[in-house]
Amino acid sequence: MTKELTIAFIGGGNMAAALGAGLIGKRCGAHDVHVIDVNDSVREGWAQQGTSVAPEPDDTLAQRRVWIFAVKPQYLKEVVESCRPFLQEDTLVISIAAGIPSSAVARWLGTTEHPWTRLIRCMPNTPALIGAGASALMAMDGATQDDKAVGQQLLKAVGEVVWVDNDHEIDIVTSLSGSxxxxxxxxxxxxxxxxxxxxxxxxxxxxxxxxxxxxxxxxxxxxxxxxxxxxxxxxxxxxxxxxxxxxxxxxxxxxxxxxxxxxxxxxxxxxxxxxxx
The missing domain is CATH 1.10.3730.10 (ProC C-terminal domain-like)
Incomplete structure (x- = not known):
């Protein structure tokens, strides 16, 4: 497994905060975490923990090994496309946006002909806020075994984890543990x-x-x-x-x-x- 775990949360709301609480000081340091959020108070809360923050994607994003998109579905396409210029060859992308299939995120990160498939889609739930979450993950073809181990490590920090095979099963999980x-x-x-x-x-x-x-x-x-x-x-x-x-x-x-x-x-x-x- 990758030894250095550097993370960017794109969207710093409740679910990102839950993951951060499970990771910072246990799996990584606050200095390893970068948070992008348009909300001033959200950024201030993260900065008080010692993370770097920004209101929009910047060069710091390119230095983070794992990107976690934690924004509402209706904003995801715009946000993903704004981050795309900072994507690196070894970037692992994790999406926790409800209802948006992995194929769409992969297309927005790449192109229709060459989608970015180093991607994991995840459906967590709100008990992750107290470390008692239930999360389902699915990996696209471009995700390596190391990538899957990182995804497992991240979500295991806030509760139980199961792996599923496709977006349809993620939708089922949404109706079970998500809702x-x-x-x-x-x-x-x-x-x-x-x-x-x-x-x-x-x-x-x-x-x-x-x-x-x-x-x-x-x-x-x-x-x-x-x-x-x-x-x-x-x-x-x-x-x-x-x-x-x-x-x-x-x-x-x-x-x-x-x-x-x-x-x-x-x-x-x-x-x-x-x-x-």
Whole structure:
């Protein structure tokens, strides 16, 4: 693996900040990180950590081995093209922009006939902010084994990492772990409100709901038993849990979740069509 890890974040917002927190002081020094962002306050926050900053691409960008594009999909093409003059032969590009296929980024960095394929596309999620993220990565043909190791190292610093084979699978991941935290937050809100409606205080309900979801998730991760077996062990025949699960089944809870995930994946594909030309 490359010993010297020098990084440029193009876009210094929340996800870049999460990655930076996982890397600076652990995998690289602040002096190894350069951040490009148009927002003055964002740049100031990074500069206070000891990184170099700039409002637009400059010669410092050319000196960074890894570029991480962390901007909104609608701005990605313009930003990528503004960075292209500073691209070097050994530059590894990582895109974490939702919905934009790797082929589009490769074309913007190069040409239609000669796209830049030393590229990794990544879909992280917001729990990366506390080092508990779930990220999926896919590599284009030009990415070397060393490049893949660097990508693994970067994202492993903020949570779990899985590799997938293509952009379609990244869209599926978007509907699962990318958007998934919002589903969990919605479920937590419903649990809390359900308890408050029945008479618990908001503080009691919140503490119990958070502990329940955290504990169940940890049990599922650590247990050798399957999820259906774990569920069955909580569910006594004719008991309280069985009554609740019967309502979920009657309301087609599983189908609702799957339809919602499909909507998220479809929206990712729409973003691709809208912003990848």
């Amino acid at each position: 998934g935290p919002a589903y969990v937050f919605l479920f937590l809100e419903a649990l809390i409100q359900g308890a408050v409606t029945q008479g618990l205080s908001p503080q009691q309900a919140r503490a119990l709901a958070l502990a329940t979801v955290t504990g169940a998730t940890q049990l599922a991760a650590l247990s050798s038993e399957s999820l259906p077996v774990l569920r069955e062990r909580v569910t006594s025949k004719g008991g309280t849990t069985a009554a609740a699960l019967a309502v979920f089944e009657d309301k087609q809870f599983s189908s609702i979740v799957q339809v919602a995930m499909k909507a998220a994946a479809n929206r990712a594909a729409e973003l691709s069509d809208q912003f990848s030309t």
